[in-house]
Amino acid sequence: MSAQIELSNIDKHYGSFHALKGVSLTIEKGSFVALVGPSGCGKSTLLRSIAGLESITSGSMSIAGKPMTGVPPRKRDVAMVFQSYALYPHMTVEQNLTYSLRLHGVGKVEAKLKAGEVAATTGLTDLLKRYPRELSGGQRQRVAMGRAIIRNPKAFLFDEPLSNLDAALRVHMRKEIRALHDRLGATSVYVTHDQIEAMTMADHVVVMRAGVVEQQGSPLELYDRPVSRFVAGFIGSPAMNFVEAVVGADGRSAVLDTSGGGTVPLPAPLEAGRAVVVGLRPEHLRAVPDNGQFTLIVGNVESTGSTTFITSDDELVTLVQAERTGLKPGHSVALTIAPEHVHVFDPATGLRI
Structure with missing residues (x-):
C-alpha cells in the first residue's frame, strides 16, 4: 500500500x-x-x-x-x-x-x-x-x-x-x-x-x-x-477497572487496595513492594465458587437481560457476566483473572509497565 x-x-x-x-x-x-x-x-x-x-x-x-x-x-x-x-x-x-x-x-x-x-x-x-x-x-x-x-x-x-x-x-x-x-x-x-x-x-x-x-x-x-x-x-466498553495495589513479596502478584481484599497475578515479575495500578477489564473477571484470587463485596447489580453488571461497594471494580445472578448488595463473590489479562501501570506517569 x-x-x-x-x-x-x-x-x-x-x-x-x-x-x-x-x-x-x-x-x-x-x-x-x-x-x-x-x-x-x-x-x-x-x-x-x-x-x-x-x-x-x-x-x-x-x-x-x-x-x-x-x-x-x-x-x-x-x-x-x-x-x-x-x-x-x-x-x-x-x-x-x-x-x-x-x-x-x-x-x-x-x-x-x-x-x-x-x-x-x-x-x-x-x-x-x-x-x-x-x-x-x-x-x-x-x-x-x-x-x-x-x-x-x-x-x-x-x-x-x-x-x-x-x-x-x-x-x-x-x-x-x-x-x-x-x-x-x-x-x-x-x-x-x-x-x-x-x-x-x-x-x-x-x-x-x-x-x-x-x-x-x-x-x-x-x-x-x-x-x-x-x-x-x-478503549473498551464497559471501561477498564483501575485498582491501586502493591507488588507482593514474591514479585509475581499484586495486593489490591479494595474493600474485598486479595491479590491478582502479574503478567511478569516486578520489584516487591512497588506501588502500581492494575487494570482489570470487566469482561475478563470470572466469578468462582471458592478459591478466588480476590473478593468483591457487591454494592450494585444491574441486569440488561442478556448481561449482568455487578459493581463493588467501593465502586472500584465492575464485573460483567453473561448469565443472570442471584447476588444482592452486601453479598461477596470470589473472582479470578488470568495473568495475561492483567494490565499494570505506573501510578505517577500512567504509562504501561
Missing part, C-alpha cells in the same frame, strides 16, 4: 493555545482510520487541517504524494461529511447530489447519470425527487455521503457524522458507511468520540489526548496492549 495522506510534525496554535503538538501520521490508500479521544483533544482540528479548513502553524502535509501546504480546500480533492448534514433545503436529493458537478461545468445529462449511480450505491434511488425536509435523519446522512461520493475524491473525511442519530440508527449507519468504504475502495478518515464506532469500523485507530497522538494501531492492538492508563480507560 502507498500513503494517501501523510502528516509530519503538524503543529497548530490558536493564539497561546497549542491545539496540535507535533502530530505525525501516515494514512494508507484504501484504509479506514478513526481519530478518537475526548472533547478538546484535537481530533476535529486535525481533520479540518487535512481538509484545509484550518491552516497549520508548522509541519508538512501531502495528499496522494502532492504537498498541501497553502493549498486551498477546493483544490485538495477531499470530501467532508459533517455532523450536520448541510443539505440545501430548496434543492431535491438529485440536485443536492449534483451541485458540485454543476459548479465544475459537468453537463446535465452526465450529472444526472452520475447521480443515478451514486443513488443506487447509497440506497437513494427512490428518493431523488424528494426535498431534505421529507427525509429521515438516516436518509439525509446518506444524501450527505452521496454528495461526497459523486466527486470521487482522494479521501473521505467524516466529522462525527452519526452524532445526531438515535442509537439504533447509529448502529445501522456505521455498518452502511463501512460497507460503502469497502465497495468504493476509498480512503476514509473518521473522527468520533465514540470508541465503539472506532473499534467496529476502523482498520487503524488513532487515540489523541491534548493535541498529541497517545497511541495508534489496530483496534485489537489498542484493546490488548494499551500504552497508558488513558488509552486503557478509553
Whole structure:
C-alpha cells in the first residue's frame, strides 16, 4: 500500500493555545482510520487541517504524494461529511447530489447519470425527487455521503457524522458507511468520540489526548496492549477497572487496595513492594465458587437481560457476566483473572509497565 495522506510534525496554535503538538501520521490508500479521544483533544482540528479548513502553524502535509501546504480546500480533492448534514433545503436529493458537478461545468445529462449511480450505491434511488425536509435523519446522512461520493475524491473525511442519530440508527449507519468504504475502495478518515464506532469500523485507530497522538494501531492492538492508563480507560466498553495495589513479596502478584481484599497475578515479575495500578477489564473477571484470587463485596447489580453488571461497594471494580445472578448488595463473590489479562501501570506517569 502507498500513503494517501501523510502528516509530519503538524503543529497548530490558536493564539497561546497549542491545539496540535507535533502530530505525525501516515494514512494508507484504501484504509479506514478513526481519530478518537475526548472533547478538546484535537481530533476535529486535525481533520479540518487535512481538509484545509484550518491552516497549520508548522509541519508538512501531502495528499496522494502532492504537498498541501497553502493549498486551498477546493483544490485538495477531499470530501467532508459533517455532523450536520448541510443539505440545501430548496434543492431535491438529485440536485443536492449534483451541485458540485454543476459548479465544475459537468453537463446535465452526465450529472444526472452520475447521480443515478451514486443513488443506487447509497440506497437513494427512490428518493431523488424528494426535498431534505421529507427525509429521515438516516436518509439525509446518506444524501450527505452521496454528495461526497459523486466527486470521487482522494479521501473521505467524516466529522462525527452519526452524532445526531438515535442509537439504533447509529448502529445501522456505521455498518452502511463501512460497507460503502469497502465497495468504493476509498480512503476514509473518521473522527468520533465514540470508541465503539472506532473499534467496529476502523482498520487503524488513532487515540489523541491534548493535541498529541497517545497511541495508534489496530483496534485489537489498542484493546490488548494499551500504552497508558488513558488509552486503557478509553478503549473498551464497559471501561477498564483501575485498582491501586502493591507488588507482593514474591514479585509475581499484586495486593489490591479494595474493600474485598486479595491479590491478582502479574503478567511478569516486578520489584516487591512497588506501588502500581492494575487494570482489570470487566469482561475478563470470572466469578468462582471458592478459591478466588480476590473478593468483591457487591454494592450494585444491574441486569440488561442478556448481561449482568455487578459493581463493588467501593465502586472500584465492575464485573460483567453473561448469565443472570442471584447476588444482592452486601453479598461477596470470589473472582479470578488470568495473568495475561492483567494490565499494570505506573501510578505517577500512567504509562504501561
